[in-house]
Amino acid sequence: xxxxxxxxxxxxxxxxxxxxxxxxxxxxxxxxxxxxxxxxxxxxxxxxxxxxxxxxxxxxxxxxxxxxxxxxxxxxxxxxxxxxxxxxxxxxxxxxxxxxxxxxxxxx
Amino acid sequence: xxxxxxxxxxxxxxxxxxxxxxxxxxxxxxxxxxxxxxxxxxxxxxxxxxxxxxxxxxxxxxxxxxxxxxxxxxxxxxxxxxxxxxxxxxxxxxxxxxxxxxxxxxxxxxxxxxxxxxxx
Numbered sequence: 392x393x394x395x396x397x398x399x400x401x402x403x404x405x406x407x408x409x410x411x412x413x414x415x416x417x418x419x420x421x422x423x424x425x426x427x428x429x430x431x432x433x434x435x436x437x438x439x440x441x442x443x444x445x446x447x448x449x450x451x452x453x454x455x456x457x458x459x460x461x462x463x464x465x466x467x468x469x470x471x472x473x474x475x476x477x478x479x480x481x482x483x484x485x486x487x488x489x490x491x492x493x494x495x496x497x498x499x
Numbered sequence: 500x501x502x503x504x505x506x507x508x509x510x511x512x513x514x515x516x517x518x519x520x521x522x523x524x525x526x527x528x529x530x531x532x533x534x535x536x537x538x539x540x541x542x543x544x545x546x547x548x549x550x551x552x553x554x555x556x557x558x559x560x561x562x563x564x565x566x567x568x569x570x571x572x573x574x575x576x577x578x579x580x581x582x583x584x585x586x587x588x589x590x591x592x593x594x595x596x597x598x599x600x601x602x603x604x605x606x607x608x609x610x611x612x613x614x615x616x617x618x619x
Binding site (some may be wrong): 423425427429433434435436437440446478480482485486487488489490491492493 | 534536543544545546549558559560561594599603604605606607608609610611612
C-alpha cells in the first residue's frame with residue numbers, strides 16, 4: 392500500500408497571501424497524483440489531477456507541481472472561499488486508492 | 500451536469516446490515532468505474548470499494564473486505580454498497596464517487612454523502 396503523508400496538518404494564512412501544501416508518497420506514484428478540496432459539511436471537490444492539471448472550473452491561483460514522491464499544491468493570493476481542508480491522493484497503484492491525512496488551511 | 504445522490508444512510512446496531520445506494524445522472528454511467536469513499540467524524544478520507552464500468556471487477560479495502568459488497572445496475576444508473584456485520588468503526592459519511600475513466604483513476608465527481616451511524 393502506498394502511504395501518502397501531508398504537511399503541515401494545519402496552515403494559518405492571511406487572505407491574499409500564498410499557501411504551500413506538501414504531499415509525500417511512500418513510493419513513486421509517477422504522475423498519478425490528485426488534489427481535492429473539502430469545505431465543512433460538503434463533499435470533496437477535485438482540484439487537480441495528473442500532478443498539475445486543473446479540473447474544470449478551478450481558478451488559476453491553484454497550481455500543482457512535483458514528481459515521483461514529492462508534490463506541492465500552491466494557492467496564490469488566498470481568497471476567503473479557499474479556506475478548507477486539502478487532500479492529496481495517489482491513483483498509481485491500487486487497490487487501495489490512498490489519500491493523505493489532509494491539510495487544513497485556516498485564516499490567520 | 501454530472502450528479503450523484505446517495506441514499507440509505509441510517510442508525511444501525513452493531514452486527515446488523517445496511518444497504519447504500521447512489522443514483523447517477525448527467526453522464527453515461529455504464530462507461531465509468533465507481534467508488535465508495537468514507538469519512539469518519541472529524542477524520543480524513545478513506546477509500547472503501549470500487550467497481551469497474553461493466554461490473555467485471557470489484558475491489559475492497561482491507562477494513563471492509565468480506566463484509567461489504569459493491570454492485571451496480573447500469574440499466575438503472577445506480578451503484579450500491581451492501582454493508583454487513585457493521586461495527587462501530589464503520590460510522591462515517593459514505594460518499595459515492597465517479598471515476599474519471601472505466602477503471603482506476605482519480606475521482607472527478609462526488610455525491611453529497613450518506614451518514615451511517617453504528618451504535619447500540
